[in-house]
């Protein structure tokens with residue numbers, strides 16, 4: 419009871435404080451809205467008759483006392499003045515009174531002292547409002563939009579220039595997705611759309627945001643629903659973990675004068691088929707514990723099968739110390755952390771304001787810094803003859819959950835399994851699908867080497883893929899690498915332009931119908947409500963339902 423009283427008293431004190439603040443800070447207009455406890459009446463001469471019973475403990479009472487005080491200060495008697503009110507003395511409790519208020523007289527002049535409010539408007543009846551046009555939220559919004567789109571004549575304001583250099587964080591594995599459809603990036607980063615499919619059934623909406631997961635499967639079967647297996651992400655993570663802890667490292671220096679730090683030389687024999695490492699890898703994923711015993715057995719057997727393919731493939735043999743086609747490995751790093759920043763500078767780039775209203779300052783963008791931070795699956799240092807080199811290798815597990823591995827297109831025309839060149843369309847396509855991610859990794863190592871004196875720099879080999887499904891180690895062709903670097907720089911330039919002036923860039927168009935395969939992997943295309951689609955395809959829920967018929 420006591421607590422309740424104290425709480426009530428505190429709430430009232432807070433309300434009084436807020437009211438006082440409103441009264442004393444008002445700049446142009448102060449609007450009071452409320453209704454008296456006791457009914458008012460309006461007589462034939464439009465005078466409001468109002469019974470009050472003021473004890474000085476609510477906001478209406480406070481207002482009344484305020485008016486009395488101002489009336490006293492002005493020296494003129496007013497409708498709320500009370501006999502016995504004396505200027506400079508504490509006002510007596512108002513108590514029960516009948517006030518006779520003339521709204522028209524108050525409108526013509528408040529009668530308060532000179533520096534106080536000069537006009538009080540009392541809206542006591544609907545007729546006080548000449549025009550009453552109800553407006554909906556939508557029509558209000560349309561009016562605002564209309565006003566914003568109208569040209570505004572610029573006043574001669576002195577604008578302050580604020581120099582800015584925004585920073586943009588980006589993931590390496592998000593580069594190829596952005597490159598395949600810039601609109602998708604624009605919808606997410608400029609329009610603020612959640613990168614998730616829009617499902618009507620809430621429970622089916624739950625899923626990992628693609629930026630929260632590292633695409634372990636290589637994307638091709640990222641969304642594929644398979645029974646009897648863990649998800650593509652979990653399966654991919656298990657095998658990545660095994661490679662991280664089980665891959666052999668010859669740790670044998672074969673080049674003179676080309677330093678590598680000790681981090682490259684953690685000597686280890688091949689542990690890819692060791693039970694301890696395999697158990698560690700499969701248990702690293704919580705999804706493992708949700709699988710049935712049969713599913714666990716199938717998954718484990720497949721991990722062993724992939725580990726065998728890798729051990730017998732060209733990379734497995736190279737890291738085990740073997741020489742293949744004149745190449746030897748000196749050392750390696752798994753899960754190699756990297757940081758890469760790419761700065762794009764601008765001359766006189768002014769950020770387009772959101773509205774046409776005059777702004778006191780304008781943003782002058784001097785540069786945009788794009789930051790990448792992450793881990794490359796594998797970096798290897800080797801020699802060919804006497805030429806030392808570095809190479810980044812990304813592990814992909816696409817197709818590794820097929821019931822029969824050899825059914826996958828990656829096995830087509832695999833005439834030279836030890837060759838570093840792509841052997842079939844599936845391998846070429848996989849390199850193509852990840853060209854920007856792989857290229858970025860290579861640029862990280864190239865920049866590191868460029869810090870060294872020229873005679874100590876290692877050659878940077880084009881990046882490569884380690885394809886778990888076949889155990890193949892496939893290097894990106896030189897031409898693809900060169901083109902990908904140019905493409906990457908173009909994409910980073912566009913992203914920097916967008917970050918510098920988001921409102922000044924035009925909206926990227928929807929992809930043409932021929933690119934529907936790209937859209938099929940896009941969250942804005944999937945789900946119960948299609949939020950985007952190739953040009954010409956219907957959007958919205960009906961589009962989804964009709965496509966299901």
Ligand code: SF4
Nearest residue numbers: 599929937940950951
């Ligand atoms: S649906 Fe297609 S066009 Fe639209 S954002 Fe996604 S990939 Fe781009």
